[in-house]
Amino acid sequence: MAVEQIVTDPALIPALETCSNTLGQAHQLIDLLEKSIQSPPSNPQDALQDAYRQQRHVYSLLAQLRGLNREAILNVRSTKQSTAEARQEIDRLHLQLQNLYYEQRHLSGEIAACESYDHSHLSLPLIPVEEFIALHPEHADSDEHELTVARINHEHAEREKLEQARQELLKKKQALIAENKKRKEDLASLDQDLERFIDAAKPIQKIFEKVYVPVTRKVNGEEK
Template sequence: MAIDEIVTDENLLKVLDASRDARVQALSLVDQIAATGPIENASPEALQEASKQQKLLITNLAQLRGLHRAAYFAARQTKSQTSEARQEVDRLHLQLQNLYYEQRHLQGEILACESYDHTYQQLPLIPLEEFLALKPEHANDDEVTLMIARIDHERSEREALEQKRMELLKRKQKLIADNKKRKEDLANLDKELEKFIDAAKPIQKLLDKNV
């Protein structure tokens, strides 16, 4: 593959062109000096032409150095930009990895929440069909809203039953207290009756004697 097909940067292409021109100029100068022979035997015209070619070569070399310097600074700038771009890519890649790990963590948390055996799932709720028969306004509710409504219904039912139980308990306690009082009254009545019987015994004896 030719070097022109490998190098595509404009500054480097200028360096290659100037390098080729300088090389051709140098070879031409070498050939001319070789053809002229020793300097002391060279004609003034040949020496003048050689001097002219040498000046052109120096000019080409100066241009080549300038282009080389420009290409060097351009390459250094490109290298710096490439380094900054690589750092940005590395930063974005690290950020992407962090997001990936966070996504996996959140997916794990979601799975744990979905598989968690919550207490409400163990509540002895009435069957869904029976609930909807009692509360038809919830027939089109979503799953979450429907579950909340069933739990609220169960809570209200239990509160009503608890209130009724407390009322029955109060009635029971009142009946127990009434029964206790009646027992005490009966016990007192028995004592009074025994006292009455004991007090009536002398009179009974007296009556028995007179009969």
């Protein structure tokens, strides 16, 4: 395959053309010198001048070729720098893409965990939807989320009412217990007073037993 078919960069084509031209002129110089050696010319001075002119032309082409070579090297360095910067940018973008993939997998996992999570409100003994809508018709057109929140709030309010009623009943119970305790204490005190009264009345009872004499009489032949 020809070099022209391999190298297609427009910046290198002038260097290839100059190189080819220099090579051709160098071959002409060599041919000219070989011809002068093999068959000496009748006027050696003219042949030598022709060789000098051809040599200067070759040197001129070589100088152009060196300039083009220097320019090509600078272009290559610039291309390498641009390629390195582009590679770094690609690596940066690739890293960002990998981070996005990682974040996507993480969020997908979080979404799946949320969807499969056993939410506590699912176990709440909420009233049926139909009964709730009958009590609160303003939620008839609410979506599922709003309806669930409203039902939970309703359940919370009902439980607060029940808790308030329980607290009131508990206060009444404590009051009744305190009242019953006081009555028991009063009855116990009354029993003690009664026992003391009975103990104090025993001597009087004995006096009455001594003074009292039963009187008997006959009625229809029987003693009464």
